Amino acid sequence: MTDDNHSPPSWWGNFKLDNEQSRLWQIGPLTLIVRCLSGEWQIAHEQTDNIVDSKAIWEIKNTDQLPGTLDNNSRYVFRETTGLLNISPLLADRPIVSRPHTPFYLSAGEEVTVYVSSPLWLQLAVGSSPAKELQNIAIQRLSDTWFGPSTREGELCYATTTHCRINLDDIPQRPHRAITPVFICNQADTTLAVERLNVPAPLLPLYASTTGQLWTPKITLIREKDGDMAELKIDNKPPAESKHAARLGEPRETADSSVLFRAFNAVFS
């Protein structure tokens, strides 16, 4: 539970709202207003079009602004409301295709760890035992993209651009994005051009570090010798860089095994 006088340690967690109280969350480009009435929850949100992540801060405050002033608003009606609200971060419901600002090449036999960050969703639930899920809201509205060898085969993904930073210190700490370390190993005899990277977000759990930064486990991508297949491995522990982050959420989907073999062009492009 959070006290109004002290700012909570993170934008997610359990919150208690009084009757007829409105609270506003500003997380990156998202503005969210939640209003608690007797027998009703009103939820409104709006994403700014400005895709630049300049709003790296987050803020929670009480507000007089009515939910109706935002673009998307909805009402949820209950017999009675307890004022308990739970907000939890989630990863995307589709894989995320990260396009490096500048494509890079990985020579034969080389390996590298790049850091890509992916935008988050938030899940709103009210009440207790069990909490009732109300809505999933994207903090940043992402563009759709198609990832596959042709327009007939492939899968729908979300598109995002990334710097594919190699140095951990260069990565800005942003509360509304989760960082994924991607270890790429090129075992084939030819140079690997990384123009797009497919991060299987629905298969990844979330970890939160003590500083409030969200992480996903490390992904290992190995381009095999024959060049046709890529091995995709997802660790089942928080990445070493996150310094013992605590597990925050389960993956949306469960993979059959922790090592997946995918067609080469289903991981790299």
Place this chain on the structure above:
Amino acid sequence: MHEFWADILSFLSSERMWSVTRAIILVIVGAAIAKLVSSTLTRVAGKKMDRHRTMLLKRGSYYLILALFLISALRELGFSLSVLLGAAGILSVAIGFASQTSASNLISGLFLVAERPFSVGDIIRVGATTGEVLSIDLLSVKLRTFDNLFVRIPNESLIKSEVTTLTRFPIRRLDVKVGVAYKEDLKKVRTVLDEIADRNPLCLEEPKPLYIFQGFGESSLDIQYSVWAKRENFLDLKNSIHQEIKSALDEHGIEIPFPHRTIYTGSATTPFPIQSAENRQAD
């Protein structure tokens, strides 16, 4: 009266009565077995096959088993099978001539099932009709159009004509035709269009939008700008991108021209005399 009852009693106790009873029992038992077998087959195969094939399997198995029992019943009644088949042959020729259209639809229906260009639930376009496929039957395909009308299309015309399945692939391309004035810089127009596609979240990033210069039109430079969208978002993208293109072109001062007519009197003639309307009133 007494004789009538005697006749009935002798018929009831005769061998013929027994064969009629046996025939009736055969038909009833046959119908029950056919029903049981077809529903069991549907349950078993339903998980692996689509709705349409399951329906066909159910009907096929039911009628086949029922036909076998009917033939046995007829034999019980003393009909000779070879005579019956001969009669059926002649009858089928007669019926065939009389119901050419139905037969043709029936055969076309079988081809449609084998070819499977679409299945129940798909959205197809046949000629000027676009709608959701409700059922694929032996004689016709039933559609529900988007203005909620029920359309029956004979299978024969589906086999003969061009059918477009709109829901076969998960993504679709939208071709936007844009005309800009001759004075405009095409490089700038292209940059503006690319920015719009980049900003619209419904527009797929990959496959990349396609820019095609279509030619020098009568009063505009004609451009085709093709963007991709998820099938379900196609209409939303169509609405939003046209609106965005119009406002972005307005914002950048790029003119979307309408047909111009320049009236020229030729070099030999004198120019048109022009008089201002205000001056005329003053006269």
